[in-house]
Amino acid sequence: MPLTLKPLLRLTLPLLVLALSFYALGKTPLINSNYLELLGLLPYMIFAVVLGLAHYFNRSRFFSAALLLTTAYWLIQSHLQTSLTELYPLYFYTALSLLLPLGLLFLAVLPERGLWNMHGILPLSITPLLVLMTYTASLQYSQQQLSDFTGFFAIKPYSGYVLSIYASLGFLVSLLLALVMLLIRNNEAEASFCACIILAYVTLAGFDQPLISSILFSACGLTLAIGLLRNSFEMAYRDDLTGLLGRRAFNEKIRGLGKQYSIAMMDVDHFKKFNDTHGHDVGDDVLKIVANHIAQVTGGGIPYRYGGEEFCVIFPGKKMKPCVPHLEAVREAIADYSISLRDKTTRPKNSKEGVTQRGKPTKKNTVSVTISIGVAEKTEHQTNPEQVLKAADKALYRAKQNGRNCLAR
Numbered sequence: 539m540p541l542t543l544k545p546l547l548r549l550t551l552p553l554l555v556l557a558l559s560f561y562a563l564g565k566t567p568l569i570n571s572n573y574l575e576l577l578g579l580l581p582y583m584i585f586a587v588v589l590g591l592a593h594y595f596n597r598s599r600f601f602s603a604a605l606l607l608t609t610a611y612w613l614i615q616s617h618l619q620t621s622l623t624e625l626y627p628l629y630f631y632t633a634l635s636l637l638l639p640l641g642l643l644f645l646a647v648l649p650e651r652g653l654w655n656m657h658g659i660l661p662l663s664i665t666p667l668l669v670l671m672t673y674t675a676s677l678q679y680s681q682q683q684l685s686d687f688t689g690f691f692a693i694k695p696y697s698g699y700v701l702s703i704y705a706s707l708g709f710l711v712s713l714l715l716a717l718v719m720l721l722i723r724n725n726e727a728e729a730s731f732c733a734c735i736i737l738a739y740v741t742l743a744g745f746d747q748p749l750i751s752s753i754l755f756s757a758c759g760l761t762l763a764i765g766l767l768r769n770s771f772e773m774a775y776r777d778d779l780t781g782l783l784g785r786r787a788f789n790e791k792i793r794g795l796g797k798q799y800s801i802a803m804m805d806v807d808h809f810k811k812f813n814d815t816h817g818h819d820v821g822d823d824v825l826k827i828v829a830n831h832i833a834q835v836t837g838g839g840i841p842y843r844y845g846g847e848e849f850c851v852i853f854p855g856k857k858m859k860p861c862v863p864h865l866e867a868v869r870e871a872i873a874d875y876s877i878s879l880r881d882k883t884t885r886p887k888n889s890k891e892g893v894t895q896r897g898k899p900t901k902k903n904t905v906s907v908t909i910s911i912g913v914a915e916k917t918e919h920q921t922n923p924e925q926v927l928k929a930a931d932k933a934l935y936r937a938k939q940n941g942r943n944c945l946a947r
């Protein structure tokens with residue numbers, strides 16, 4: 539699947555939260571002193587909700603991020619509410635500024651493998667590990683050694699900017715790598731972690747500002763909660779194999795269709811034979827390639843995986859005739875696409891050979907598949923979506939009868 543910048547759109551909501559928190563930061567002088575204590579507790583409350591949700595949805599990285607940020611916030615509240623000219627607060631501040639971006643980056647790089655199993659131990663261990671490292675060092679090293687350590691990170695780019703230049707670079711590198719993970723995985727978790735890295739950076743860089751940690755860590759919690767809910771929504775509505783919207787999303791969409799629409803049903807031809815010949819795993823890869831082509835349908839079509847090797851495209855507000863060229867373009871693109879099979883007999887013996895063979899499929903290991911399409915529109919005789927779907931299914935049957943790799947209406 540080609541790498542696109544589309545995943546960056548996932549940053550829209552987190553950036554909105556970021557903008558709102560900056561706005562709130564400007565309003566802190568207006569906050570009634572009675573509410574200040576509550577504001578100090580707000581991040582804990584939001585992180586508690588995130589921990590509960592992450593436990594419920596079995597998301598280890600969100601759970602671990604909430605744990606890490608709660609601990610960082612607790613450290614700020616309990617150890618860093620004095621002047622940073624004193625040794626121990628400065629030591630904890632320096633350690634936090636170096637370890638927090640690293641911890642968030644670590645979570646952005648790890649794959650999601652569920653919370654309450656042995657794979658969940660790795661992301662969960664990051665917080666106790668960092669706390670242990672920081673405290674052990676503070677107890678073990680002499681005041682002179684701690685002072686040398688903080689002195690090494692004392693170089694600031696300009697006066698009035700609290701964060702050291704090395705920690706700032708650490709945040710920048712962590713953010714860039716987390717962005718790369720977002721582009722590769724196209725997942726809500728990475729978008730949330732990118733936003734948390736930015737928010738943690740702003741908190742530590744503007745540390746002198748009153749209430750900054752309470753407001754920006756609350757924003758971190760909100761970002762994680764939003765990411766978690768969107769992630770769970772996608773799990774419920776998106777098909778895991780192809781990444782297309784699934785049957786549940788299709789059923790909801792057709793309920794809300796308006797006065798005019800068309801529906802196309804698509805089915806991979808002779809797919810049972812394909813599976814029997816090349817195996818189920820290759821069949822899965824082919825379904826992904828077919829779905830990738832269908833996802834690029836033009837003309838305002840919304841693609842879905844209907845189930846098995848069947849796909850659907852809904853054209854809201856469109857009559858059938860103008861949809862046909864868009865569907866034909868998809869059908870032709872799939873038929874023209876050569877799929878390279880990397881089976882045992884043709885697999886290169888080593889990576890060097892693999893590199894030289896890449897992009898040069900031989901006739902022996904190349905296959906192609908075709909799809910048949912049936913399309914129907916809303917008319918005065920078929921007024922509800924179920925009837926239009928049934929008509930599209932009948933048209934698909936006719937396309938199969940007509941020899942496959944064609945469209946019928």
Ligand SMILES: Nc1nc2c(ncn2[C@@H]2O[C@H](COP(=O)(O)OP(=O)(O)OP(=O)(O)O)[C@@H](O)[C@H]2O)c(=O)[nH]1
Nearest residue numbers: 805806807808809810811813818821822846847938
């Ligand atoms: N690999 C793989 N195969 C699937 C998946 N879902 C359904 N199939 C297979 O798709 C095949 C569908 O076979 P049929 O419904 O008989 O249709 P067909 O062989 O494509 O024949 P026509 O539709 O008449 O061209 C079955 O063998 C299913 O096992 C899937 O997720 N992955």
